Amino acid sequence: xxxxxxxxxxxxxxxxxxxxxxxxxxxxxxxxxxxxxxxxxxxxxxxxxxxxxxxxxxxxxxxxxxxxxxxxxxxxxxxxxxxxxxxxxxxxxxxxxxxxxxxxxxxxxxxxxx
Amino acid sequence: xxxxxxxxxxxxxxxxxxxxxxxxxxxxxxxxxxxxxxxxxxxxxxxxxxxxxxxxxxxxxxxxxxxxxxxxxxxxxxxxxxxxxxxxxxxxxxxxxxxxxxxxxxxxxxxxxx
Numbered sequence: 001x002x003x004x005x006x007x008x009x010x011x012x013x014x015x016x017x018x019x020x021x022x023x024x025x026x027x028x029x030x031x032x033x034x035x036x037x038x039x040x041x042x043x044x045x046x047x048x049x050x051x052x053x054x055x056x057x058x059x060x061x062x063x064x065x066x067x068x069x070x071x072x073x074x075x076x077x078x079x080x081x082x083x084x085x086x087x088x089x090x091x092x093x094x095x096x097x098x099x100x101x102x103x104x105x106x107x108x109x110x111x112x113x114x
Numbered sequence: 115x116x117x118x119x120x121x122x123x124x125x126x127x128x129x130x131x132x133x134x135x136x137x138x139x140x141x142x143x144x145x146x147x148x149x150x151x152x153x154x155x156x157x158x159x160x161x162x163x164x165x166x167x168x169x170x171x172x173x174x175x176x177x178x179x180x181x182x183x184x185x186x187x188x189x190x191x192x193x194x195x196x197x198x199x200x201x202x203x204x205x206x207x208x209x210x211x212x213x214x215x216x217x218x219x220x221x222x223x224x225x226x227x228x
Contacts, residue, residue, distance in 0.1 A: 044219045
């Protein structure tokens with residue numbers, strides 16, 4: 001799986017949009033971008049994933065650049081409960097790919113300030 | 115919303131004792147995983163399990179570790195003779211087969227070896 005690079009920490013004011021960047025310059029054509037977060041020591045929580053089109057769900061939006069070398073996770077109206085470590089993970093997807101484990105890096109520690 | 119459940123939430127054990135951590139994956143899922151996170155460190159992959167056999171394991175998953183799916187619902191991680199360095203949060207995860215590739219995590223079992 002391709003390597004990702006994320007800033008170690010970011011701050012955002014409550015109510016503002018939090019934009020978390022991720023670089024994945026070695027991503028290959030069949031690799032998806034996944035985002036998870038971990039609040040305190042809870043289990044990692046799935047947020048969103050995408051291949052090349054922008055994606056939106058009830059939690060967040062994912063913007064992937066046209067060359068797919070980077071992406072941004074957007075939390076549109078951050079709350080204090082969004083304080084967590086956010087992980088950007090690149091992973092092959094498909095039922096022929098076997099177990100397809102997730103490989104976690106250090107992630108970005110996002111702090112939402114009141 | 116279906117979720118992965120884990121028991122116990124916290125266990126304290128003496129060094130050298132056997133420990134079994136239990137997980138109930140989401141009911142229609144076919145791939146199962148164990149991860150661990152030592153305090154302050156990354157989430158690390160231990161093992162994946164499919165069709166009643168291990169499909170992949172990490173270097174951490176040595177002969178002291180074993181996994182089992184004893185019935186149609188439970189998935190267990192056994193540590194035969196615990197060491198101090200086994201103290202960590204252990205996360206179980208699961209995913210569907212080809213129709214769903216997102217991996218969902220439980221809330222974890224915190225193991226303290228004394």
